[in-house]
Amino acid sequence: MLSKKTKYGLKALTFLAAQKGRTPVQISEIAKHENISQKFLESILLTLRKTGLLGSKKGKGGGYYLIKEPKDIPMTTVMRVLEGPIAMVPCVSLNFYEKCEDCPDEASCSVHKLMLQVRDSTLEVFRNNTLADLVP
Amino acid sequence: MLSKKTKYGLKALTFLAAQKGRTPVQISEIAKHENISQKFLESILLTLRKTGLLGSKKGKGGGYYLIKEPKDIPMTTVMRVLEGPIAMVPCVSLNFYEKCEDCPDEASCSVHKLMLQVRDSTLEVFRNNTLADLVP
DNA sequence: TTATTACCCTATCGATTTAATAGAGTAAGC
DNA sequence: GCTTACTCTATTAAATCGATAGGGTAATAA
Numbered sequence: 547m548l549s550k551k552t553k554y555g556l557k558a559l560t561f562l563a564a565q566k567g568r569t570p571v572q573i574s575e576i577a578k579h580e581n582i583s584q585k586f587l588e589s590i591l592l593t594l595r596k597t598g599l600l601g602s603k604k605g606k607g608g609g610y611y612l613i614k615e616p617k618d619i620p621m622t623t624v625m626r627v628l629e630g631p632i633a634m635v636p637c638v639s640l641n642f643y644e645k646c647e648d649c650p651d652e653a654s655c656s657v658h659k660l661m662l663q664v665r666d667s668t669l670e671v672f673r674n675n676t677l678a679d680l681v682p
Numbered sequence: 683m684l685s686k687k688t689k690y691g692l693k694a695l696t697f698l699a700a701q702k703g704r705t706p707v708q709i710s711e712i713a714k715h716e717n718i719s720q721k722f723l724e725s726i727l728l729t730l731r732k733t734g735l736l737g738s739k740k741g742k743g744g745g746y747y748l749i750k751e752p753k754d755i756p757m758t759t760v761m762r763v764l765e766g767p768i769a770m771v772p773c774v775s776l777n778f779y780e781k782c783e784d785c786p787d788e789a790s791c792s793v794h795k796l797m798l799q800v801r802d803s804t805l806e807v808f809r810n811n812t813l814a815d816l817v818p
Numbered sequence: 819t820t821a822t823t824a825c826c827c828t829a830t831c832g833a834t835t836t837a838a839t840a841g842a843g844t845a846a847g848c
Numbered sequence: 849g850c851t852t853a854c855t856c857t858a859t860t861a862a863a864t865c866g867a868t869a870g871g872g873t874a875a876t877a878a
Binding site: 708709710724725727728731738739740741742743744745746 | 851852853854855856
């Protein structure tokens, strides 16, 4: 299940990508336009800024803006920042690998085998999509 | 994230599929072999039986067994029973569709557009795998 | 310099889900 | 008729999620 955090983050990023210039957009404007709790959105934009996807400007006329061009922001990056691991189990994760404490042998584990395929196919989708592809 | 319930369920089904005959296997044997809490496994096998994937036999020499051949059990069925919706958001789910209460227009929703692709690629994996494919 | 604006941070909260456990009940077989 | 093993209900602790509240701080315009 996709978390609201990711859902809202994607919507906010898409909204920023759809702006004409790269002038700062206020949180309140994004929240209103996308039907998102403003306070919740604040924390999401904050993490996006800390990860280097967004820049912010304080004071009058301030707000958030994209640092890079939408076409240079792959969905793999966005999803990992917002949702975390792309894999459904840690033992097939590229960036968040962890061994299962049960399961003595990964190579012969049926769950491992299946989830590896799911991870690969999902990854391909995210690799083939940039933020630019999400803008209507 | 894959739930333990699904993980254990898949392992149990694979274990049953790997049996030579279709004679009942005790819960305790499955639990021991796959490192699963027996009581937790009980409830999982129960739902699998209620869904028609497994049969059970009581009394001495009883246990659980597969009703159909492993090659006739597609992963789509198993995953929907154990994990629920395959889609990451209800608005792109085939079997569990629900409209988003935010989001005025699905067609122009960036999240919808992306998650539709993910659902399709994941679905393809599950459609191409039966229980027989998971047996080592 | 001063007032305003808007970002930034911490803490809290209720609701929900998850994973596991306990204990009693019931049906089948020897 | 007694054992075995499945069946069901209830409870629990822990974790996570989504949201809210409230104040602090820095940058900008005037």
